[in-house]
Structure formats: C-alpha cells, structure tokens
Amino acid sequence: MGIANTPEPPYTAVIFTSLRTEGDHGYAHMSESMEQLAAEQPGYLGIEYARDPGSGITVSYWADEAAAVAWKQVAAHLIAQERGREVWYADYRVRVCTVNRDYGPGGGGVHP
Amino acid sequence: MGIANTPEPPYTAVIFTSLRTEGDHGYAHMSESMEQLAAEQPGYLGIEYARDPGSGITVSYWADEAAAVAWKQVAAHLIAQERGREVWYADYRVRVCTVNRDYGPGGGGVHP
Numbered sequence: 001m002g003i004a005n006t007p008e009p010p011y012t013a014v015i016f017t018s019l020r021t022e023g024d025h026g027y028a029h030m031s032e033s034m035e036q037l038a039a040e041q042p043g044y045l046g047i048e049y050a051r052d053p054g055s056g057i058t059v060s061y062w063a064d065e066a067a068a069v070a071w072k073q074v075a076a077h078l079i080a081q082e083r084g085r086e087v088w089y090a091d092y093r094v095r096v097c098t099v100n101r102d103y104g105p106g107g108g109g110v111h112p
Numbered sequence: 113m114g115i116a117n118t119p120e121p122p123y124t125a126v127i128f129t130s131l132r133t134e135g136d137h138g139y140a141h142m143s144e145s146m147e148q149l150a151a152e153q154p155g156y157l158g159i160e161y162a163r164d165p166g167s168g169i170t171v172s173y174w175a176d177e178a179a180a181v182a183w184k185q186v187a188a189h190l191i192a193q194e195r196g197r198e199v200w201y202a203d204y205r206v207r208v209c210t211v212n213r214d215y216g217p218g219g220g221g222v223h224p
Contacts (some may be wrong), residue, residue: 048169
C-alpha cells in the first residue's frame with residue numbers, strides 16, 4: 001500500500017475499522033473488487049489500508065461528502081451481491097470525517 | 113485491537129498513515145509506550161491501529177482538536193527522546209479530521 005496522494009484540505013475521509021471473522025470466505029476477492037471499483041467513482045481521491053490477521057482499517061478519501069455517500073451505495077450493493085457482511089465482519093465502525101489539516105515529514109502543504 | 117468506543121459525533125480523529133523502514137529498531141517498544149501515554153492524555157477517546165509488515169494506520173480519537181494538538185506535542189517529545197522518526201518511517205502522513213457521522217452494523221446512534 002502507498003500513502004494516498006490527497007489534495008489540499010478540506011476533503012472527506014471515510015474510516016472503516018473492522019474486526020474480522022475467522023477464515024477468508026471470499027474476503028480477499030471482494031476486497032480487491034472494492035478497491036478497483038472505488039477508484040472508478042466520481043470524486044475518488046485515494047485509499048489506504050492496513051490489515052492485521054484479526055482486524056483492519058481502510059481509509060478512503062473523497063472530494064466531498066456527497067461523493068463518499070454515493071460510494072457507500074455502490075459498496076453496499078456490491079457486498080449484497082457477493083456475501084452478507086456478517087460473513088466477514090464480527091464488528092465494524094464507519095466514521096465519516098472532514099479532513100481539516102494534513103502534514104508529512106516535510107511539514108504541511110505538500111500536495112499534488 | 114478493539115474498535116474504539118467513541119461518543120456521539122462531533123469529535124476529532126487523527127489518522128496517521130506510515131510506510132515503515134525495515135527492521136524494528138525499537139519501534140514496537142516506542143509504539144507501546146505511545147499508546148499507554150495517549151490513554152493518559154486529557155480528551156483521549158480511544159485508539160485503533162492495524163499494521164501490515166511494511167505499513168500501518170493508527171487512528172486516535174480526541175474530544176476536540178485542542179486535545180489532539182496537545183497530544184501531538186507530547187508524542188513529538190517522546191519520539192525525540194527515543195529515536196529519530198526517520199529511523200522508523202520511510203514516509204508518513206498525518207490527517208486531522210472532524211468526525212461528522214458514524215455507524216456500525218446496527219446503524220448509527222450506538223454510543224456509550
């Protein structure tokens with residue numbers, strides 16, 4: 001995974017934190033499909049994720065909240081097509097945020 | 113890791129995404145110290161993290177942006193005391209956000 005090359009704030013972040021059930025049950029395949037599909041959506045800025053064996057955090061970045069909400073509909077549809085969310089996740093939390101400031105090793109203001 | 117038991121929004125999230133250098137170099141120890149220290153700070157609401165071998169995402173939650181900024185000073189001090197940030201991170205990005213909405217498997221509104 002790389003660090004998302006997001007533009008100057010404000011923009012929208014959707015933090016998805018999950019506790020996984022045991023076993024794959026098609027999760028890796030679904031996860032890959034989701035990432036590819038996200039990248040095709042209007043307002044998509046980037047995605048970052050890290051996964052432990054039992055839990056994971058995915059943060060997707062969007063131009064505004066409307067783009068994030070539109071993606072939610074698409075994602076929910078995909079999940080419904082494949083398998084129930086309950087097959088993969090013991091628990092999860094979605095947080096929709098406005099990013100106000102960001103910075104890296106060189107300080108703030110490094111944007112494409 | 114568990115899912116942070118955050119209160120009803122709005123609150124502040126600090127998303128820390130990092131690409132790690134190779135080897136531990138005291139990282140695991142620092143990381144544990146940081147978590148314990150964070151939990152003692154005023155305005156601390158919770159922390160979530162997931163780590164791949166090469167990258168990681170840590171999200172800390174705070175009552176407001178002032179609490180998050182205060183924590184940044186403490187964290188920077190600890191890192192300076194231990195080892196240079198450049199020993200652990202090939203690259204990183206910090207994003208300071210306002211959480212506007214959140215929900216879980218049962219929908220929104222499940223807060224302590």
